Structure formats: C-alpha cells, structure tokens
Amino acid sequence: MSSTPAATSPPRLSRALPGTPPAPPVRLVHLGLGSFHRAHQAWYTAAAPDAAEWGIAAFTGRRPGVAEALAPQDGLYTLITRSADGDAFEVVGQVAAVHAADEHEVYLAHLARPEVAVVTITVTEPGYLTGPDGRLDAGREAVVADTAALRADPRALVTSLPARLVAGLLARRAAAAGPVTLLSCDNLPENGEVTRAVVTDLAALVDPALVGWLDAHVDFATSMVDRITPATTDEDRVLVRQHQGYVDAEPVPTEPFSEWVVAGRFPAGRPRWEDAGVRVVDDVRPFEQRKLWLLNGSHSLLAYAGSIRGHATIDEAVADPACRAEVEAFWDEAGRHLELGGDAVTGYRTALLERFANPRVRHRLAQIAGDGSTKLRVRTLPPLRAERAAGRLPAGCASTLAAWVLHLRGHGAPVNDPGADAARAAASAGELAAAVPAVLDSLEPGLGADTALVALVLERATLLVPGA
Structure with missing residues (x-):
C-alpha cells in the first residue's frame, strides 16, 4: 500500500532559519513597539553600515500583543514594501529583544547600562499628556497616579509615557550610566521640545533634583518621520507565508517612500543613520x-x-x-x-x-x-x-x-x-x-x-x- 506524506507546516520566522541576521547587542531602547517603528526607525537602523553594533530593545504600549507575537520570532519580522508594480519582502533583524510595557524591571535595567545611548519613541500624539499650554497636564489621572508611585518608589511600575521616561532616567542617574538621548518620532511639532517639557515637568514633581541632572545628561532630540504604514491584516500574513515559505505573525506593510529628518547632539553616540538616507540637520522645523x-x-x-x-x-x-x-x-x-x-x-x-x-x-x-x-x-x-x-x-x-x-x-x-x-x-x-x-x-x-x-x-x- 502507498501512503501520501502528510503536508508539513511552514516554519515560524526566527533567527534559527538559514539566512536570518543575528541579534545585535542592545544599544537602543524603543517605547511604542508597533508597525510604524518597524517600518521606519528600525528599518533605517538595519540599513546603517554599523547596524551590527546597534540592536533595539523594544517595549509595547499598554497592549502586549505585538511583543507576544514577535517574541517567538526573536524580534524578526517581514517588511512588505508595496509599490504599484508589486511587493518586495525583507526580513528586518534590528529588534533584538521585545517586551511588554509591564516588563518594567527589564526596561530600567536597559536604561541603567552606559552602552544604551538612545531612547526612541512612537506612542502617538495623545501619549505625551500635554495640556492646552503645551506643558504636562499634571492634573490628569494617569499623571497624578504615576507621580505618587514614583515619589514612593522610583522603581515603581508606571503607565504613562512621561512617567516611564522619568523612571528610566532615575534608574540611569542611580547607576551613573552617563548621558543619553531621548528621540521622539511622533507627529508633533518640535517633538523634542514637547518631550523635554513633559519629562522636566514630571521630574520636578517627583524629584526636583532630577531636573538639574536632566540639563547635564539628557539630549532631547527632534525628528520628522514620513512613511505611510497601514495596519497589518490577515491577508498580509497569508501573503508572507505563500511568498516567503515561513509564518510571520506580525509582518509590516508599507510604501516605498520614506523620509527621516533628525536634529540632536547624541552625546552617547548613535547609528550612522545618515549613511542609510537619514537627513541630519540643525533645524527639523x-x-x-x-x-x-x-x-x-x-x-x-x-x-x-x-x-x-x-x-x-x-x-x-x-x-x-x-x-x-x-x-x-x-x-x-x-x-x-x-x-x-x-x-x-x-x-x-x-x-x-x-x-x-x-x-x-x-x-x-x-x-x-x-x-x-x-x-x-x-x-x-x-x-x-x-x-x-x-x-x-x-x-x-x-x-x-x-x-x-x-x-x-x-x-x-x-x-x-x-x-x-x-x-x-x-x-x-x-x-x-x-x-x-x-x-x-x-x-x-x-x-x-x-x-x-x-x-x-x-x-x-x-x-x-x-x-x-
């Protein structure tokens, strides 16, 4: 009797697959792990000539779903670049570690390491919790709760972006880990100054002595990012499976056009983004x-x-x-x-x-x-x-x-x-x-x-x- 071999399922994308890039050492931390970050900042970093030195530890927002999907893939994902003529597929390996937002001790540990030089941010505009004057809305419920938590314990689990940044900077100061750059990539005018405002305002509420440390050790860089990135669909997952021969739970569809304009001092260093097409300028405005x-x-x-x-x-x-x-x-x-x-x-x-x-x-x-x-x-x-x-x-x-x-x-x-x-x-x-x-x-x-x-x-x- 003859038998038909059972069909084998395609493998899950991971660094164990032949031809996938190894995980680079973590020197960047990202807050707001989602499709846009992976189509933009992570992609540019992967294209830099010194990419092997600049891995990203990426943390989600409130929902852990992307981290749960990418962890079995060792942070790997497929970028689908969609032109009118067809699709191009690329495995991006710059995200070396993925974490949910509540993995707070892991986040603090990264910020306490001197080799971590830049924290990039994509949390969308409302995440900065500004009031009508452009400063921190200190009366917001989340801000009040996070302020009290950090006053009681600088390592307390917090939820808002300003508090997560302040908590990380408190850990960095305690470890004497040196300077760091905070680089907002959200669609806000002068997003570096917005980040400076909310972080400084919250620092003054939590530990006024931290404000002087910020002035000496933290570079609030500014950037403009431009790449249309629609939400991932099941059709995208099926397409990757059919074309690439593996399962990717979180591929990223995007357009061919991409632009990133950055201004900052980067006292602890940064990837050679300019060699990957990033425009480094004195004024992003x-x-x-x-x-x-x-x-x-x-x-x-x-x-x-x-x-x-x-x-x-x-x-x-x-x-x-x-x-x-x-x-x-x-x-x-x-x-x-x-x-x-x-x-x-x-x-x-x-x-x-x-x-x-x-x-x-x-x-x-x-x-x-x-x-x-x-x-x-x-x-x-x-x-x-x-x-x-x-x-x-x-x-x-x-x-x-x-x-x-x-x-x-x-x-x-x-x-x-x-x-x-x-x-x-x-x-x-x-x-x-x-x-x-x-x-x-x-x-x-x-x-x-x-x-x-x-x-x-x-x-x-x-x-x-x-x-x-």
Missing part, C-alpha cells in the same frame, strides 16, 4: 511643518470627508474628484505659509498624490481618523490661523473641521478618540448650527466666536451631508 500640514493634514481631511462619502481607504478617497479638490484647496492654503518653498513644496505635493493613489498600500481611513481632537490641533489649526491672520477664509481647513464635526455626530468612520469627550458632547447637543461653534471651541477656546469661519464650516458640513 521646516520639514516637520511641511509633513504635518500637507501629508497629515490632508490625511485627516480624507479620513473624515472620504469616509462620509463612503470610501474606506486613502486611495479610494483621493480618486474621488470631490475629495481631491478639497485636498488641493487645503494644500494651496497651507502651502502659502510653509517655510520651505519652490519644488520642496510642489514636488512634495506631486509625490503625495502618487503615494496616496498607490492601490496596494490600502491605508484605511478609520485608522487615520482616530484621535482627531489631538491631531487637528497640529495638522489643521496652524494653517487655519495663518490664513485668518492674512484676512482669508480657508475653505480647505473649514472642510476638514466640517467633516470632523459630522464624524463626531456619527457620520463616516467610527469615533476612536479618548480625548474627544468634550467635543463629542458639543457635537451631539442640538442642531448642527449650534454644534459647530461649540465643537470649534472645544478644539481651541474662542474659535467658535469666529462667526465667518463658523458660517463657512456650517456651509461645508451641509454640502457634505445635506440636512445634517
């Missing part, structure tokens, strides 16, 4: 302004208006002539106030349209729509203020605000914004004509008193959803 206003600002506009018009992804939304026209209007308004000019703006706009139209990236509008109450303050309000100061009514900015108000009232993508309680309450309290100024005031006090702007936002909202 012109680049971050262009990216925040043009890419992120139009992303928010498309997330709200596009989803209300029935689209699910960026490529679908930008193919809609009505959405495209709104984006172009917004870009015209924002472009008048950018510090960069000429082809640095026109060429970037052209490239953005090509990137947005890439049908293989499939960046979901619902993913982009989250945390609008924080994002719009840095993506939409700055060009809006500049236009109003110039005596103009910005139709593109007004369209974003109108679509956001409708989003808060239940149209389009579902609301996923823990910081939007006041805005949601304002949006749902009565007719649209009353809701618009109230929502604008929740975004920026006094904005709802701009009667001409309110009228334009209301007009745009009723054009988008007649009878809303």
Whole structure:
C-alpha cells in the first residue's frame, strides 16, 4: 500500500532559519513597539553600515500583543514594501529583544547600562499628556497616579509615557550610566521640545533634583518621520507565508517612500543613520511643518470627508474628484505659509498624490481618523490661523473641521478618540448650527466666536451631508 506524506507546516520566522541576521547587542531602547517603528526607525537602523553594533530593545504600549507575537520570532519580522508594480519582502533583524510595557524591571535595567545611548519613541500624539499650554497636564489621572508611585518608589511600575521616561532616567542617574538621548518620532511639532517639557515637568514633581541632572545628561532630540504604514491584516500574513515559505505573525506593510529628518547632539553616540538616507540637520522645523500640514493634514481631511462619502481607504478617497479638490484647496492654503518653498513644496505635493493613489498600500481611513481632537490641533489649526491672520477664509481647513464635526455626530468612520469627550458632547447637543461653534471651541477656546469661519464650516458640513 502507498501512503501520501502528510503536508508539513511552514516554519515560524526566527533567527534559527538559514539566512536570518543575528541579534545585535542592545544599544537602543524603543517605547511604542508597533508597525510604524518597524517600518521606519528600525528599518533605517538595519540599513546603517554599523547596524551590527546597534540592536533595539523594544517595549509595547499598554497592549502586549505585538511583543507576544514577535517574541517567538526573536524580534524578526517581514517588511512588505508595496509599490504599484508589486511587493518586495525583507526580513528586518534590528529588534533584538521585545517586551511588554509591564516588563518594567527589564526596561530600567536597559536604561541603567552606559552602552544604551538612545531612547526612541512612537506612542502617538495623545501619549505625551500635554495640556492646552503645551506643558504636562499634571492634573490628569494617569499623571497624578504615576507621580505618587514614583515619589514612593522610583522603581515603581508606571503607565504613562512621561512617567516611564522619568523612571528610566532615575534608574540611569542611580547607576551613573552617563548621558543619553531621548528621540521622539511622533507627529508633533518640535517633538523634542514637547518631550523635554513633559519629562522636566514630571521630574520636578517627583524629584526636583532630577531636573538639574536632566540639563547635564539628557539630549532631547527632534525628528520628522514620513512613511505611510497601514495596519497589518490577515491577508498580509497569508501573503508572507505563500511568498516567503515561513509564518510571520506580525509582518509590516508599507510604501516605498520614506523620509527621516533628525536634529540632536547624541552625546552617547548613535547609528550612522545618515549613511542609510537619514537627513541630519540643525533645524527639523521646516520639514516637520511641511509633513504635518500637507501629508497629515490632508490625511485627516480624507479620513473624515472620504469616509462620509463612503470610501474606506486613502486611495479610494483621493480618486474621488470631490475629495481631491478639497485636498488641493487645503494644500494651496497651507502651502502659502510653509517655510520651505519652490519644488520642496510642489514636488512634495506631486509625490503625495502618487503615494496616496498607490492601490496596494490600502491605508484605511478609520485608522487615520482616530484621535482627531489631538491631531487637528497640529495638522489643521496652524494653517487655519495663518490664513485668518492674512484676512482669508480657508475653505480647505473649514472642510476638514466640517467633516470632523459630522464624524463626531456619527457620520463616516467610527469615533476612536479618548480625548474627544468634550467635543463629542458639543457635537451631539442640538442642531448642527449650534454644534459647530461649540465643537470649534472645544478644539481651541474662542474659535467658535469666529462667526465667518463658523458660517463657512456650517456651509461645508451641509454640502457634505445635506440636512445634517
């Protein structure tokens, strides 16, 4: 009798597989292990000529799922670069260790080692817990709890980003481990200064003597990061299995375009990122302004208006002539106030349209729509203020605000914004004509008193959803 051999399952991606890179020694720590970090900072570090010297110990945010998926893979993952012509696959091995956020003693141990030179951060904008003045919101429940915990025990388990950073720096000071750089990679203007503000403010509450140590030992570097990275899907996992012949629980899809602009002193050293394509500059601001206003600002506009018009992804939304026209209007308004000019703006706009139209990236509008109450303050309000100061009514900015108000009232993508309680309450309290100024005031006090702007936002909202 003959028998058919049982089919063997493909192996799990790990460093035991032939051809995979060995784990480099940990000299970098990352907070906020997710797809974007792995498509961007980890990828750039892997491309540096001294990559073998710069491994990353990466810690998740509140949810441990990515660490649980990557631990059996020894931190390895597959980067799927999606161009309009097809996919390219690359195993990235720079993440040498993965940990859940509650592995706090491991984190403190890393920060106490002199060879750890840089802590990079991707926790999204709300994670910095700033108040309206841009400083730490010391009255926030998480901040109050973490402050009390660190006062009682500098090694206590804490949850907020400012407290995790302060705890790590307390451990570093206690170990006399020397200088270190904190490098924010989140979409915030002057993100290094934001990090400095929240860390310094919390340090003053926990241990005032730490503030002087920060001044002498901590470099708060700034960066602008740009690479569209949609959420991983089961289809991505199946694709890797079929194409690569192994199982990867957490591959990362991304686009071909990538940019990273960095400014900092890096007193303890850093990888040779500039040899991997990173632009190292004295001032990041012109680049971050262009990216925040043009890419992120139009992303928010498309997330709200596009989803209300029935689209699910960026490529679908930008193919809609009505959405495209709104984006172009917004870009015209924002472009008048950018510090960069000429082809640095026109060429970037052209490239953005090509990137947005890439049908293989499939960046979901619902993913982009989250945390609008924080994002719009840095993506939409700055060009809006500049236009109003110039005596103009910005139709593109007004369209974003109108679509956001409708989003808060239940149209389009579902609301996923823990910081939007006041805005949601304002949006749902009565007719649209009353809701618009109230929502604008929740975004920026006094904005709802701009009667001409309110009228334009209301007009745009009723054009988008007649009878809303």
